[in-house]
Amino acid sequence: KAGVTQTPRYLIKTRGQQVTLSCSPISGHRSVSWYQQTPGQGLQFLFEYFSETQRNKGNFPGRFSGRQFSNSRSEMNVSTLELGDSALYLCASSDAGPANTGELFFGEGSRLTVL
Amino acid sequence: AQSVAQPEDQVNVAEGNPLTVKCTYSVSGNPYLFWYVQYPNRGLQFLLKYITGDNLVKGSYGFEAEFNKSQTSFHLKKPSALVSDSALYFCAVRDFSGYALNFGKGTSLLVTP
Numbered sequence: 001k002a003g004v005t006q007t008p009r010y011l012i013k014t015r016g017q018q019v020t021l022s023c024s025p026i027s028g029h030r031s032v033s034w035y036q037q038t039p040g041q042g043l044q045f046l047f048e049y050f051s052e053t054q055r056n057k058g059n060f061p062g063r064f065s066g067r068q069f070s071n072s073r074s075e076m077n078v079s080t081l082e083l084g085d086s087a088l089y090l091c092a093s094s095d096a097g098p099a100n101t102g103e104l105f106f107g108e109g110s111r112l113t114v115l
Numbered sequence: 116a117q118s119v120a121q122p123e124d125q126v127n128v129a130e131g132n133p134l135t136v137k138c139t140y141s142v143s144g145n146p147y148l149f150w151y152v153q154y155p156n157r158g159l160q161f162l163l164k165y166i167t168g169d170n171l172v173k174g175s176y177g178f179e180a181e182f183n184k185s186q187t188s189f190h191l192k193k194p195s196a197l198v199s200d201s202a203l204y205f206c207a208v209r210d211f212s213g214y215a216l217n218f219g220k221g222t223s224l225l226v227t228p
Contacts, residue, residue, distance in 0.1 A: 004158070031214055043205065043218040056215050090158055094214060103149065104216060106158035 002027065004107035006091050012113045018079040021110045025072050025093030032074040033104065034066060037088040046089075049074055078112075086114045117142045117208045119189075121219035128196045128226055136191040136222045138206030147209035148189045149216060150180055154202045162204075165189060176200070196226045 005024040013019050025032050033048035033056075045058040049068035066076040072093075078085055088111050092104035119140045128134045140146050147166055151159040163174025170182045180191045191204060203223050207216040 006158075033215060035218075042220040045210075045215045045217070048214055050214070056210075058215070092159075103161055103164055104159075105161065106151075108158045111156075 004091055004093050004105055006089075006107035006110050008110060009108060010111050010113075012115060013081050014115050015081055015083060017081050018077060019081060019112060020075055020077045021089055021091075021112075023074045023076075023091030023093075023107060025074070025091075026105055029093035029095050029105070030072050031094045032068055032072060033092050033094075034074070034076050035090045035092065036060075037090055037109070038086075043090070046076065081114045083114050086112060088112075116217070117146065117210050118217055119148070119206045119208045119219040121204075121206055121222045123222050124220075125223045125225065128224070130198050130226050130228050131195050134193050134196040134200070134224065134226070136204050136206075136224060138189045138191065138219060140187050140189060140206075140208055142208055144211065146189075148180075148182065149207040149209070150174065150178070150189075150191050151205045151207060151218075152202050153205065153221075159205065162191070198226050198228055200224060201226045 007022045031050045034046040036044045047066050048056040052068045063079045068074045088109045090106050090109045092106045094104050121138050149164045150162040153159050162178050163172050165172050165182045173179045178193050182189050203221045205221045206219040210217050
């Protein structure tokens with residue numbers, strides 16, 4: 001089974017631009033969540049989607065948004081980029097079924113640098 | 116809110132010695148606890164989890180963790196460290212508001228030859 005795939009792996013943007021990151025979950029997984037990882041703040045939860053619905057959202061400004069498609073693939077968007085948005089963005093999927101015990105499977109991440 | 120704390124930023128251990136990476140938790144109800152490992156420029160890899168049952172949980176790569184309810188701890192252990200175990204280790208607890216995980220700040224493990 002293929003793992004979680006994130007694209008692009010690396011990207012450089014300038015302040016004020018916007019960026020879209022993509023995530024393809026493990027086949028059969030319907031839950032996709034996003035995390036931001038920075039040296040100062042560690043791993044912070046952004047949002048979680050299940051069957052195209054956002055079920056949970058972390059404490060991030062409205063510039064951070066996401067969506068999930070009918071095939072469970074997900075995208076996140078950051079608008080009006082700031083220097084502080086430079087981070088590794090990690091996507092994770094889970095089967096989220098009745099027996100779900102919360103285990104997440106992570107992708108390799110998309111490293112965003114904002115100049 | 117469900118939270119975990121990792122009191123050590125870095126742990127140094129010699130190869131062949133036992134290692135312990137500490138984690139304490141603060142939750143209401145029964146915790147779902149996890150350990151993940153991250154190698155440089157990579158995503159997180161699942162090591163093990165505690166849901167219920169035996170307090171000693173065995174996981175990947177020879178790691179195990181001991182759940183201690185009285186001390187609210189979930190320390191990660193390995194009897195004999197390898198240089199290849201050098202990485203960043205994260206403890207996490209499931210957030211019961213959804214399917215999110217709340218992570219600790221991470222502990223950098225350095226195993227020297």
